[in-house]
Amino acid sequence: MKNIFAKIAMIAATSTAFSVAIAAGANNPAQAVDFNFNWKGDAGYSAVGSFSYDEATAPTIISESGSGATNFLQSFNVSFLDPSKNLLKTSNTVNGGVSQSKFFAFNFDTSTQTLFGRLDIGGGTGVIGEYFFDGTVGDSLQLRQDVNQKGTSTLVDQNSGFIQVSKVPEPASILGLLAFGMLSVGSTLKKK
Template sequence: MKNIFSQIAAIAATSAAFSVAVATANNPAQAIELNFNWQGDAGYSAIGSFSYDETTAPTIISEAGPGATNFLQSLNVSFLNPSKNLLGTYNTVTGGVSESDFFKFNFDTSTQTLFGPFDIAGGKAVIGEYFLQGTVGDSLFLRQYIGQDKPDITLDQNSGSIQVSKVPEPASMLGLLAFAALGLGSSVKKKQASC
């Protein structure tokens, strides 16, 4: 019995040390990553993620337009049709720079909720590009740009609902994997002992 507790302690300690090393190497600026998803009334959807440095970000993050962002480090989104086929993927913000002329983003870091004017994805007026725009809590529209002097096509919309969830930290995931491996190893040993 002592042997198994020693093994658990050794695995937990190794896991914790490895997790801290990986987290420190991958997140020196204390970046936090969040996922978001949007579901339209007609079955279209959007899934994506964004990140910012939680040690320097204010309570309210507001970003707009092209160029260097104030606090967002990244933001990407993919759009899916009702059959869950990919329509397009866009990196609206990469390395702290927005590529969209129409970008609008407002986020409350204390409640981890999006709010207000919202416009992500396309933004370069390229025929065929998709974008999600509107006002969070009022109405959000998935649209496709079809050309200058032509109205955008509205593919779907909803009442402005969009969900945000925190991405699990690498240290947490590695810890879970370590305990899963321990459980698997224990099961194999028990099976071998019973044979």
């Protein structure tokens, strides 16, 4: 009797997972894709964040700069941390497809899923003490702090230009993996 209830529970859970995955796809025709990134400087400071764009309309190369409406980015945020992982500053540079920073510079290759070229993120409002991230991917990336609102800043940390980018798994993919795991558990229980 227990095996029948276990089978029914597995079938119900799997059906629910697939139904949710299908409904999520049907209710969201835009193909938003999310990425996380992280950078670590030579002195242990770090920058972590995420960005998203509509995968269905984005070109192979996404280049954004300045303030105002973006061409393809829907969101971009970054947090700066000290070597002890204490939060220094969080900045939502792009929100709802609008950049808040006149200094913003972003270049991303959607086919290789890599950042490249000039990168200037965070800050941008000219506040004394504000942190921002500036440089060229593959050459030198620096975490800097504004000193006087007139273009003078101090170097906080830097590295050789390495920044890691990873795609965030889609919810439907996660649900599929969960359903597969539930089926595996069910078959293991059946054997016992």
